[in-house]
Amino acid sequence: MTMYAASQLIIYLLILFTLGYFLSGYIMQKMQAPVSRFESRIFGALGMLGRNAQGNRAEGMTWKQYALAIVLFNIIGFLALFVLQLMQGNLPLNPANMSAVSWDLAMNTAISFMTNTNWQAYGGESTMSYLTQMMGMSLQNFLSAATGIAVAFALMRGLIAKKSAHIGNAWIDLWRCNLYILLPIATVIALLLMSQGVVQTLSAYIDVQTLQGDTQTIALGPVASQEAIKMLGTNGGGFFNANSAHPFENPTPFSNLIQMLAIFVIPTSLCFCLGKISGNLKQGLAILAAMSLLFIGMYSLTVSSELAGNPWLTSQVSGLTAADVSGNMEGKEVRFGIVASSLFATITTAASCGAVNAMHDSFTPMGSFGLMLQMQLGEVVFEGVGAGLYGMLLFAILAVFVSGLMIGRTPEYLGKKIEPFEIKMVVLGLLAGPMTVLLGTAITVMTSSGQAGIFNPSAHGFSEVLYAFSSAANNNGSAFAGLAGDSVFYNSMLGLAMIFGRFGVIIPVLALAGSLANKPRLEVNNGTLPTTTPLFVGLLVGTVLMIGALTFIPALALGPIIEQIWMLGS
Numbered sequence: 190m191t192m193y194a195a196s197q198l199i200i201y202l203l204i205l206f207t208l209g210y211f212l213s214g215y216i217m218q219k220m221q222a223p224v225s226r227f228e229s230r231i232f233g234a235l236g237m238l239g240r241n242a243q244g245n246r247a248e249g250m251t252w253k254q255y256a257l258a259i260v261l262f263n264i265i266g267f268l269a270l271f272v273l274q275l276m277q278g279n280l281p282l283n284p285a286n287m288s289a290v291s292w293d294l295a296m297n298t299a300i301s302f303m304t305n306t307n308w309q310a311y312g313g314e315s316t317m318s319y320l321t322q323m324m325g326m327s328l329q330n331f332l333s334a335a336t337g338i339a340v341a342f343a344l345m346r347g348l349i350a351k352k353s354a355h356i357g358n359a360w361i362d363l364w365r366c367n368l369y370i371l372l373p374i375a376t377v378i379a380l381l382l383m384s385q386g387v388v389q390t391l392s393a394y395i396d397v398q399t400l401q402g403d404t405q406t407i408a409l410g411p412v413a414s415q416e417a418i419k420m421l422g423t424n425g426g427g428f429f430n431a432n433s434a435h436p437f438e439n440p441t442p443f444s445n446l447i448q449m450l451a452i453f454v455i456p457t458s459l460c461f462c463l464g465k466i467s468g469n470l471k472q473g474l475a476i477l478a479a480m481s482l483l484f485i486g487m488y489s490l491t492v493s494s495e496l497a498g499n500p501w502l503t504s505q506v507s508g509l510t511a512a513d514v515s516g517n518m519e520g521k522e523v524r525f526g527i528v529a530s531s532l533f534a535t536i537t538t539a540a541s542c543g544a545v546n547a548m549h550d551s552f553t554p555m556g557s558f559g560l561m562l563q564m565q566l567g568e569v570v571f572e573g574v575g576a577g578l579y580g581m582l583l584f585a586i587l588a589v590f591v592s593g594l595m596i597g598r599t600p601e602y603l604g605k606k607i608e609p610f611e612i613k614m615v616v617l618g619l620l621a622g623p624m625t626v627l628l629g630t631a632i633t634v635m636t637s638s639g640q641a642g643i644f645n646p647s648a649h650g651f652s653e654v655l656y657a658f659s660s661a662a663n664n665n666g667s668a669f670a671g672l673a674g675d676s677v678f679y680n681s682m683l684g685l686a687m688i689f690g691r692f693g694v695i696i697p698v699l700a701l702a703g704s705l706a707n708k709p710r711l712e713v714n715n716g717t718l719p720t721t722t723p724l725f726v727g728l729l730v731g732t733v734l735m736i737g738a739l740t741f742i743p744a745l746a747l748g749p750i751i752e753q754i755w756m757l758g759s
Contacts, residue, residue, distance in 0.1 A: 194492045194528045198485065201532065205450055206477075209457030212374075216455075217462050219369040220342050220362065228361055237360040249355025252703025255343055256696050258359035259336060263303050263692075266332050270325045271299040274317075283318035284393035285408075290316065297680035302326055304691035305333035305573055307419070307426030307543050307666040308683060310675040314408035314429050319391060326426055327415045331375075334422025334455075335366035337575030340695050341459055344579045345466050347702030348603045351710050356702045370455075371422060378451050379417035385444040388437045389413040412437055420451035423573040425543030425666040433533070433546040434522050445525055445546060449533055452540045456480075456571040459578045467603050471721035476581055479729040483570045484539050487559040492531035494556035501756050520551030531556070538563045541573035543666025550653070550669040554752035557669075558745065561656050565745075566737040567622050567694075568663040576664065579698045581729075583615045585720070586701075588732045590615075592718050601717055604710040614701040621693025623740045625662035625686045630655050630744065638678035645671045648755070652748035657683060662690035 232238050237258075250258065273280075274295035278288045290298070294310060301308040302325070313322065339362035346356050383389050388409055395407050412428045416438055419426060433439040433448060457477065464473025496516045521530040530547035537544050538560040549560055563570050569580040586602050590612055593600030600607040633639030633654050643650040653669040660667055661683040668674070674683065719725060742750075 190489050190493050191496060191528075194496070194531070197528055197532055198488060201446075201449065202481070205453050205457055208450065208454050210461050212454060213458040213461035213465065216370055216458055217465055219365050220338075220462075221466065224358070224361060228364070232358070232360050232364075235360075238358060249353075250358050251354050252343075252347075252356055252699045252706075255356055255359045255703075256699045259340065259695065259699070260692065262332070262359070262363060263336060266329055267299045267303040270302055270329055271295050273321055273325045274298060277318045277321045280318065280320050282320035282323070282391065284391075285314075285318070287316060287318045287321075293677045293680040294675060297684045300684040300687050301666065302329040302424070302426065303333060304664050304687045305337060305422070305424055305541060305576070306661060306664040306687045306691070307424045308661055308668070308674075308687065309426055309430075309666070310680060310683075312430030313427055314394075314410070319410055322415060322428060323411055327411075327418060330415070330418040330422045330424040330426070331367050331371050332363075334371055334418070334424065334574045335363045336695075337423075337573050338366045338370065338455070338459070339363050339575070340698055341575035341578045342462075344582060344698055344702040344705075345463055347705040348582075348605060349467055349710070350706035352708070353706045354703075356699070356706050371418065374454075375414075375417040375421050378421055378447060379413045381447050382413045382416055382444055385447075386436075386440040387413040387416055387444060409437075416448070417451070419544060420448045420542065421455065421574075423452055423456070423540045423542040425537065425541075425545075427544065433544045434548075439546055442525065442529065445529060445533065448544070448546075449536050452536050452542045452544070453571050455574040456540060456577045459575060463578065463582075469721065472603065475721045475726050475729070476578070476585065478726045479733070480569070480571050480577070480581060482726070482730050483563075483566070483733065484535065487539065487563050487570065488532060488535040490559040491535050491552070491556045492528060494553045494559070495527045495531050497553070499553060499756065517551075517553050517556070520548030522546060534560055535563070536571075537667060538665060539568075539570040539572070541568045541576055541664040541666075543660065543668075545667050548670060549656075549667055550671050554749040554756060557652065557656070558749040558753070560667075561652075561659055561745065561749065562737060562741065564659040564663045564665050565623070565626065565741045566733055567619065568665060569733060573664060576694070580618075580694065581733075583618050583694075583698070583701075584733050584736075585729055586611065586615050587619070588725070588729045589718055589720065591732065592728060596718075598716055601711060602720060604712070605705045605708050606711065610704050611701055614697040614704070618694045618697040618701070619736065621697075622662045622690050625689045625693070626655070626658045627740075627744060629658040629662065629682055629686050633658070633679075633682065636678075638676070639682075642673040642676055642679055644673060648748055648751045652752065655744055655748050658686055661686040664691055 274290040343356040389411055390409050392409055396404050399405050415428050429435040439445055460473045460477035464470035498516045516527045533546045567580050569577055571577045586607055589600040589602045590607050653672040656669045657672055
């Protein structure tokens with residue numbers, strides 16, 4: 190890694206941690222405040238406050254009630270977006286006269302935005318009307334992000350509760366996440382992006398005459414408002430097909446910095462929230478340190494690979510040496526360059542964002558290896574809003590369980606004993622993604638319908654399929670664009686992967702939260718494993734890498750690893 194690449198990383202992290210720390214206080218104030226009289230009246234009238242053991246109205250919910258509310262909330266969002274796409278040809282705010290979306294693409298897109306994945310098998314400016322983009326995509330960006338934050342707080346409450354059946358109220362949590370956290374912050378980000386030239390208009394597309402005398406259609410739209418929540422909510426779906434590489438979405442280096450900060454700021458602040466809610470800030474800092482170490486390692490691998498360039502080029506051009514090739518600029522915007530593109534790519538795949546300002550398909554094999562592996566680790570390296578924290582907490586509980594086995598003591602985390610039920614839920618949550626990725630990839634490469642969408646032969650074609658299912662199952666949404674994903678087969682298979690990858694983790698996490706909430710909180714004693722030390726951080730990072738390596742290295746060996754070997758051998 191060059192000094193320039195290291196300095197960009199250091200500056201970015203310093204700004205990020207500062208913003209995250211101060212934002213955590215605001216989030217804690219809003220999410221942990223007592224239920225107000227207004228909220229009690231509104232949600233009580235709607236029957237959304239739940240019932241206690243005596244059948245009286247209660248402000249909290251059991252984990253089963255909470256999970257049911259979350260699933261119901263997301264099903265409603267899916268149906269609304271699905272119907273909106275099918276009807277968009279007959280609805281207003283459609284200046285380009287977009288027709289209805291096919292049922293399979295509409296289903297895939299509705300699942301994608303419901304699960305915070307934002308996988309896009311379509312070009313936004315050529316497929317979706319302004320109304321669909323605003324009322325469908327942008328709105329669902331808020332709702333899916335709020336789901337992740339709510340589930341993270343439910344798990345944190347379960348860790349600190351003392352013999353309680355309740356982990357909070359899902360409806361109130363979702364209300365507060367949207368109204369008090371996501372909406373005001375997204376508004377500020379949208380204004381900042383507009384100041385940099387990001388488009389925000391309801392005007393129709395315009396036709397202009399080019400210097401060659403041809404006519405070109407310039408797509409416009411309400412871009413800044415969608416761009417803000419796309420990044421803040423780690424959603425990633427672009428208004429335009431080129432996503433954040435498009436100059437109307439991401440015109441300047443400063444807008445690029447704003448977007449990168451927006452992706453990580455809430456996941457970072459939630460780590461500080463964990464420390465504050467547990468009464469020991471070091472607990473949150475330990476989780477943040479583990480995430481940061483993994484992120485720095487993956488960024489170092491990616492940026493070093495991209496700066497080194499492709500040695501195959503020098504072997505094919507007579508007289509060309511490695512010194513003549515200034516890195517791998519293929520698929521990258523000149524206004525960002527290799528370093529900023531590599532940092533953005535590492536951030537967006539560390540988070541479950543999926544926004545791109547460069548073509549990941551054109552990264553070097555080892556550069557793309559780092560991007561793919563971050564998703565396959567379960568998107569716990571900061572990850573999506575809320576999802577990264579509860580994903581990393583699953584690994585933290587597994588780490589203390591493994592250490593407990595070593596010393597013959599019942600493991601504890603934040604004063605809660607980790608017993609068989611908790612470990613079962615942890616394992617279910619951690620297996621949901623890998624099983625979906627590997628099974629989906631295997632079915633795809635073995636069937637004629639799956640093979641029909643693979644345009645690149647051999648190892649890179651396999652990498653594209655593996656990347657697609659890694660992205661879908663881990664709710665990322667970025668892609669190796671050489672895969673033809675808009676077919677009934679891929680829309681259905683990837684849609685199922687998104688559902689299992691999202692709710693296959695959320696439901697075990699909520700069950701874990703409910704079980705922990707019912708346990709007494711034990712005092713720290715001489716036998717308690719410290720979970721705030723560098724040793725524990727190392728154990729946590731090792732657990733994440735060990736599970737990721739054991740699960741995915743055989744599959745990666747058939748894709749980017751063998752591509753790298755071939756490239757070096759050439």
